[in-house]
Amino acid sequence: MNNAAPKAERSRGAFLLDSTSAGVGARGFDALRDVWETQIGDVFQLPSFSPATIGDLRVKGRAAKVRDVAIADVRSVSALAGTPGDDHDAVVMHVVRRGRWTLDDPPDPGRHTVSAGQFRLRHFVRPYAFETTPHTTTKILALPAARLSPLLGDRIITGPADSAEVRLLVAHTNMVHENIADLGPAGVHAAHSALIELAKAVVQGQFDDAEPRLAPALAQAAKDLADSHLADPELSPAMLASQLNVSLRTLQRAFAASGESVAAYIRERRLEEARLALSAPSGRRLTVSELAAHWHFADSSHFIRAFKKHYGRTPADYAASTSPAES
Template sequence: MNDIGAQADGALGAFCLDTTITGGFDTFLRGWQTQVGDDFPQPTYSPATIRDFRMKTRVAKVRDVAIVDVHGVSAAETAGTPGGVEDQVRLYVMRRGAWTLSDPRDRGEHTISAGQFLLRYVGRPAHFTTVPQTTAKILVLPAATLKPLLGNRIITGPVGAAEVRLLVAHATMVHAAMADLSPVGVQAVHSTLIELAKAVARRRFDDVEPQLAPAIVQAAKDLAGSLLADPELSPAILARELNVSVRTLQRAFAAVGESVTAYIRHRRLEEARLALTAPHGEPRVSVSELAAHWQFADSSHFTRAFKKRYGQTPTEYARSIRPARD
């Protein structure tokens, strides 16, 4: 378990736990209660789940919002008769596996499969089950600001929806920044989480809202990272996938002191540099192969860009690290 920034006023709390390596259900439950608290109580689990609880969990609490990343190696299932009131909105973003939710209002079930999301208001506790190897990001959100937008609707769709991409990107940034957040920072990230959750409920977001610029940038970076070797990668492609204008995307990057084109070029150069550090015994790629793979016009253009970035040509860089590597 790793406490990474709980504040005395309870505004923040976080922990990471891998029960496939150490501990078990009891360790998980103690960590959750200590670092996340009673505002986000855990349900009652089935005896089979408790007996074989193999899960990797990362949780960040920001005031009345909880961000939960979970990879369940084993299956999980709740048990007993749920009681009480939860009065929360939950967003499930499924990366792998499946998560099935019961609905006490209509006694039906909703299964969220890999590549899909589900957003709904939860008034009363309900059962859920997951299959082994399920990976998901779950956001628990305050009902006061989101229930009026949702009512009894259950909103579903692909995780690639622009507003979901932005919310997931921002939530991931929150995890990374937890330890360094000031009270003003807590307010900023919390407000953005709520605004982006509203955007998911509305299925659209205000792309000129300055508060959303960091989330737009991070979502664009995440998307660019999966497309770096694609010759079609460009600001226009990223803007289209995020459902914003190119101008909005460029303005968002400018707000954090970058440009879209420069970011793509720097990431490609970094990947090329890493390729030059291949361990001894692995085949080494040539400068011309690197230039072609990372979409530089030719070897000369790649070499000039590499030297400007790292102070050495690719050949000089590879030679300089070879003695230490070999």
């Protein structure tokens, strides 16, 4: 467990929690309650869990607060069930990557399920019951109703978790988790502004690609997308721009803001994967020609030149340096 911000700093807070170890049980809930109340409870109250959940709470997660926005990433081994806290006038978004998150939508009748690969966003003004299946992975955002309800109204926004707007919002929340401990007042303000603008983009189904505050989220979303398609021969800056619903120029401008280029990022990540492959035991190691083809370099010569320029030695020299010495 890690408290990333001091108690006196009320504009931000963060923690990590892992109660997946055998035998943790109710002690895991006690730890979660204590750190939640300390770090983000003034923005988003801890849900009231069912007795069965408390007795067998096996979750791994992280949460962060940026002013009046709370973000929680929850990977649950056990099933979860309960209701949120009483003070629940917030716009809540669930992005489910694995498993299912089922919730009531008062005053609407019936139960509604967010399945893996989907998201759901709506304004809740009263507690609602929820439950999950075991092994569910979910990102939950609690956003200020005053900033979003004028756009949202009574609508429920649903859709695929890989839509361009959701990709950008998720990428930004991940950057918040990674950097919140180092954010000063200006950083907190910038992170919060981007969170609100990206949440608005989800509601509207489009974002302002000329908004400079969103450039870091756009670049990170493109990197995340590229990382998941490194072996795809169709991977290119144009493909990433198309998937993220922006122009190629807009994507290039977002990368340029941090001194990078889209093509260089793709090439360097492929080189890194090739380097890791060269460290494999010799019996399972691909040849230089095979690596060049697998990572979509024009030919072996182009791959060797790029590898040497980046790492200061040829692939063969690198492979030799990682091989165990013969006795």
